[in-house]
Amino acid sequence: MPAGINAIDFYYLLPEIVLTAGALAVLVADVLLPRGSRALAWITVAVLGATLASLLPFADTDVEVANGLIAVDRFALFFKVVFLVSAIMTVLMSVRYLEIEEVSPGEYFFLVLCATLGMMIMAGGIDLITSFIGLETMAVSFYILTGFIKPNQRSNEAAVKYFLLGAFSLGILLYGMSLLYGLSGSTNLHVMASVFAGQARDPLLVLAVILVVSGMAFKIAAVPFHMWAPDVYEGAPTPITAFLSVGSKAAAFAMILRIFVEGLPSMTSDWQLLFEALAIVTMTVGNVAALTQSNLKRMLAYSSIAHAGYLLIGVVAGTPLGVSAMLIYLLIYTFMQLGAFTVIVMMRRADVVGDELKDFSGLHVRHPVAAFAMLLFMLSLGGIPPTAGFMGKFWLFRAAIESGYVGLAVVGVLNSAVSLYYYLRLVVFMYLKKETTGSEPTASPALALTLAVAVAATLVLGVYPRVLFEVAEKSAQTLGLGGAAAP
Amino acid sequence: MGEAIAFYIIAGFILIFAVLVVTAKEAVHSVVFLVIDFLFVAALYASLGAEFLAIIQILVYAGGIVVLYLFVVMLVNLKRPPEAYADPHRRTTLGFALSAAMLLEIGVIASYGYVKPAPALAAVAAPVTGNTEEVGWLLYTSYLIPFEIASMLLLVAMIGAIVLAKREL
Numbered sequence: 001m002p003a004g005i006n007a008i009d010f011y012y013l014l015p016e017i018v019l020t021a022g023a024l025a026v027l028v029a030d031v032l033l034p035r036g037s038r039a040l041a042w043i044t045v046a047v048l049g050a051t052l053a054s055l056l057p058f059a060d061t062d063v064e065v066a067n068g069l070i071a072v073d074r075f076a077l078f079f080k081v082v083f084l085v086s087a088i089m090t091v092l093m094s095v096r097y098l099e100i101e102e103v104s105p106g107e108y109f110f111l112v113l114c115a116t117l118g119m120m121i122m123a124g125g126i127d128l129i130t131s132f133i134g135l136e137t138m139a140v141s142f143y144i145l146t147g148f149i150k151p152n153q154r155s156n157e158a159a160v161k162y163f164l165l166g167a168f169s170l171g172i173l174l175y176g177m178s179l180l181y182g183l184s185g186s187t188n189l190h191v192m193a194s195v196f197a198g199q200a201r202d203p204l205l206v207l208a209v210i211l212v213v214s215g216m217a218f219k220i221a222a223v224p225f226h227m228w229a230p231d232v233y234e235g236a237p238t239p240i241t242a243f244l245s246v247g248s249k250a251a252a253f254a255m256i257l258r259i260f261v262e263g264l265p266s267m268t269s270d271w272q273l274l275f276e277a278l279a280i281v282t283m284t285v286g287n288v289a290a291l292t293q294s295n296l297k298r299m300l301a302y303s304s305i306a307h308a309g310y311l312l313i314g315v316v317a318g319t320p321l322g323v324s325a326m327l328i329y330l331l332i333y334t335f336m337q338l339g340a341f342t343v344i345v346m347m348r349r350a351d352v353v354g355d356e357l358k359d360f361s362g363l364h365v366r367h368p369v370a371a372f373a374m375l376l377f378m379l380s381l382g383g384i385p386p387t388a389g390f391m392g393k394f395w396l397f398r399a400a401i402e403s404g405y406v407g408l409a410v411v412g413v414l415n416s417a418v419s420l421y422y423y424l425r426l427v428v429f430m431y432l433k434k435e436t437t438g439s440e441p442t443a444s445p446a447l448a449l450t451l452a453v454a455v456a457a458t459l460v461l462g463v464y465p466r467v468l469f470e471v472a473e474k475s476a477q478t479l480g481l482g483g484a485a486a487p
Numbered sequence: 488m489g490e491a492i493a494f495y496i497i498a499g500f501i502l503i504f505a506v507l508v509v510t511a512k513e514a515v516h517s518v519v520f521l522v523i524d525f526l527f528v529a530a531l532y533a534s535l536g537a538e539f540l541a542i543i544q545i546l547v548y549a550g551g552i553v554v555l556y557l558f559v560v561m562l563v564n565l566k567r568p569p570e571a572y573a574d575p576h577r578r579t580t581l582g583f584a585l586s587a588a589m590l591l592e593i594g595v596i597a598s599y600g601y602v603k604p605a606p607a608l609a610a611v612a613a614p615v616t617g618n619t620e621e622v623g624w625l626l627y628t629s630y631l632i633p634f635e636i637a638s639m640l641l642l643v644a645m646i647g648a649i650v651l652a653k654r655e656l
Contacts, residue, residue, distance in 0.1 A: 005631050013632070020639060027646075066632045107650045114643045121636055133633050137640045144647035203596040 005066050012065040012072045015054045015080065016120055022047030023113035030106025041095045041446070044109040045088055048116070052084045062478050068188050070124040078327050078475035079123035079254045082334055083247050087116045089338045089453065090243040092446040093345050097239055100350055101149050108148060112243065115141035119251035126262060128177045128187040131255050135219070138251060139166055142244055146236040158235025165218070165228045173215025179208035180263075189263030196266040209267050212259060213274045219252035220308045222278045223285040230289075233301035238348065238355070241297055242341035245304040246334045253311060253330065257323060260315070261479055268318065276316045276408060283309030283415040290422050296344055296355045299422060300337070303381060306419060307333055310393065313400045313408055322399040324476035328468055329392035332461055336380040336389055339454030343374045346441040346451075354441075360426060361433035367441045371430045373455050378423040380458045383416045388461035395469075493534050500527045514560045518553060525549040539619040 010017065022044075029043055055077060062073040090112060098105050114137060121134030143166065147159025177187075183205055184192040196205065214225065221229040233241045260271050286306030293299035311333075314326030346367075347354030364371035380389035393416060400409040443451065461468055504524040511517040525548045532541035626634050 005628065009632070023639075067629045069630070069632055107646055110646065111643065114639060117636075117639060127633075129630065129633050130636075133636045133640060137636060137643060140640060140643050140647065144643070144650060147651060150651070203599050207593065207596050 009065045012058070012061070012063065013070070014057070015051050016117060018054045019047065019051045019113060019117050019120065022050065023110050023117065026113060027106065027110045030104075030110075036099075038095060040105050040109060041091055044091045044113065047113060048084050048088045048091070051116075052081070052088075055080055055084075064126065068190065069127040069130045070121070071126045072124060073478040074475040075257075075479045076120075076124040076254075078331075078472065079250060080120050082250050082331055083116050083119040083123070086243060086246045086250075086334050086338060087112060089342070089450050090239050090247075092450045093239040093242065093338075093342055094237075095446045096444045097237065097345050097348060100348055101152075101237065103148055103150075103237075108145065111141045111145050114138075115145070115243070115247065119247055119254075122251045123254040123258075125255070126189045126258060128181065128189070128259075131258065132174070132177065135251075135255065136170070138248060139170070139219075142240070142248060145240045146232055146244070148240070149237055152235075154235040155237065156235075158232045161228055162232045169215050169218035169225065172211050172218075176208045176211030176213075176215060179204060179211065183208065189258060192263045193265055196264065199266070201267075201270075205267060206270055209264065209270050210274065213271060213278070216252055216256050216259070217278055220249050220256070220311075221305050222308050222312065223282040223305065226282070226286070226305045229305055230298050230301040233304070234295060234297045234355075238297065238341055238345050241301075242338050245300070245341075246337050249304070249308060249311075250330045250334070253315070253326065256315060257326075257479060261318065261323070272316050272318060275312050276405070279309050279312035279316060279408060280411050281309075282306065282312060283411060287415045287418045287422075290419070293422070294357045296357060296360070296426070299357075299426075300340060303419065303422070304337065306415065307337075307381075309415070310396055310412055313396050313405070313412055316405060316408060317399040317403040319399065319403050320473070320476045320479075321402060322396075323479055324469070324472040325392075325395035325399040327472040327475055328395050328465070331468065331472075332380070332388040332392040332458075335454045335457035335461070336377045336387075339373060339451065339458060340377040340381070342447060342450045342454060343370050343377070343441070346370055346443055346447055349440070349442070357426065357429055361429045361435055363430040363441070370441045370443075370451075373451055374430060375427050376455060376458055378427055380462070382420045382423040384420075386459075386462045388458045388465070391462055391465045490534065494531070497527055497531045497534065501531070515557075518556050518560060521556070522549050522553050525553070537618060539622050542619075 026040065026044055026047065029040060033039055058072055058077060060074070062071075064071050091109060094105070094108065094112075098108060118134045118136070118138030118141065122131055122138065125131035125134055143159060143163045146162050147155055149155040180192060181187050183202065184195040186192055186195065199205075218225040218228075233245065236244060260267075264271065283306050286302050286304075286309055290299050290302035290306065293302060311326055311329060314322040314329065316322070317325070344355050347359055352359065360374070363374070376387060380387035383389045383393040385391075393412070397409040397412055400406070400412070501524060504520050504527065507520040508517050508524060511520060525544060529541040529544040529549070532538070532544055
């Protein structure tokens with residue numbers, strides 16, 4: 001008879017409980033507060049802050065709770081911090097944007113909190129059931145958030161596309177998961193790893209791996225499962241695009257690492273091969289497609305596809321070094337991507353959308369600070385020192401070379417060179433174009449704060465990355481890497 | 488032996504009705520065939536001793552979801568001929584070729600698994616008593632946490648439906 005769960009399990013789930021209670025509190029506060037009050041955003045930020053604080057007691061724990069359904073370890077902790085920070089920045093970005101778009105903030109903030117909850121469950125889940133429910137909670141929240149601007153047809157179209165393709169890919173993922181369960185007799189990843197450890201290579205298991213890889217590749221928008229990304233990123237409300245490209249991607253990577261590194265170390269050579277092919281195609285197609293985009297949100301969508309390709313290098317390397325490089329890159333990517341989207345949100349005025357490339361022409365005359373911040377984020381995304389993006393790429397490629405994937409590193413470097421073209425084209429528009437046709441960007445205090453944090457992080461992590469490296473290395477070690485050393 | 492015969496008969500009916508769902512000209516006929524298909528799947532579950540799944544299958548799929556389908560069929564105008572929906576970008580041949588290749592691949596893998604069964608398939612002892620109690624017991628003990636998260640998931644879906652369907656917020 002399986003054991004029940006103990007009171008102590010709830011102690012370890014404190015951050016999730018705080019977040020859930022906070023989300024429900026936001027829903028109630030929406031009814032109680034007067035219409036148009038900005039207090040709701042600050043309550044949401046407070047909830048996220050409280051969740052962040054409640055992570056503190058678990059800074060050094062490494063346990064499995066609730067009968068081995070959820071792991072509370074440093075690996076999960078690192079991801080939870082990434083999710084919470086990006087959620088806070090998303091909420092800050094949204095305050096004025098929601099007023100311009102005239103949507104009610106209550107349900108919006110509730111869904112942002114629920115998406116964060118789903119991500120946290122995904123990062124901790126070491127059982128297919130937990131991971132799957134976390135994934136669903138996150139995905140359903142995002143489907144709704146994408147279509148939140150109801151009068152906007154683009155937003156509706158994006159939501160429907162995302163929902164249909166998401167549901168379909170989820171089916172594929174579930175096929176894979178059910179095969180894994182059928183072959184191992186358990187949904188727990190650690191039990192699964194030990195069952196598969198002694199077995200000969202089973203073709204059914206290969207099929208399961210292929211299906212799970214396909215399902216997860218959709219979530220990180222890896223080519224050829226990326227078709228939804230540009231349309232969804234363009235149509236969704238801009239802060240949600242930012243959150244989608246950062247939080248949802250990071251959560252999916254956490255789940256990939258859990259499933260493949262912890263659950264399927266015996267199939268390493270198979271999934272490494274698959275991810276290697278995906279990484280090469282994803283980097284190349286993402287960067288080449290981004291070259292011709294004139295809409296900034298679309299361009300950043302393709303750029304984020306390319307970044308998923310870079311991150312896959314870390315999965316392929318599979319060593320603690322590769323995983324820690326991924327963690328470093330994910331955190332850095334969070335700040336530079338959210339920063340770039342903050343500038344786009346600043347451009348949004350009552351009458352101007354401001355996400356076309358031409359809206360940015362001559363920006364440095366109209367708003368030098370915004371232009372400079374954007375310059376910094378573009379350089380960082382392109383991987384130019386002394387920004388943080390360079391450090392992130394440097395570690396990823398180093399991990400690839402040390403694990404013997406020199407070719408992968410070469411493709412990555414070549415792709416970074418290609419990507420500079422479209423990142424710098426925006427810089428040319430901002431600094432060298434004479435006509436200043438676009439809107440006047442304006443900053444609310446919340447937007448200014450987000451921008452300041454993103455700029456500071458992009459610079460500080462680029463110049464003094466040591467602390468982050470140490471933390472990431474420690475976090476990567478807690479992931480069960482025993483059986484997944486490089487071949 | 489009897490079990491195997493029952494399985495193949497039920498499986499055969501599932502396939503026949505699945506094909507009928509796709510080929511039926513009238514949308515309402517499709518839905519009716521789908522209900523029959525779901526009932527046969529429920530019978531399959533019952534014959535495997537999973538009576539809880541069988542009941543859920545009838546309540547949720549044959550009951551709830553099909554009612555939803557019928558609403559859609561009633562509300563959406565499906566009277567136009569299929570040609571009106573034709574997409575010039577559709578590559579039917581390529582689609583068929585790819586799915587045929589995929590089917591072949593899965594078939595090969597499945598037949599390999601049949602010839603050489605997987606070594607250590609966890610033999611689950613069939614519960615002597617009904618498994619409804621078993622499922623309920625597991626759900627509220629071992630799997631309490633995912634169960635609780637699922638309640639949040641449902642709340643999200645509910646609020647999402649209200650947000651998207653309401654005219655003015």
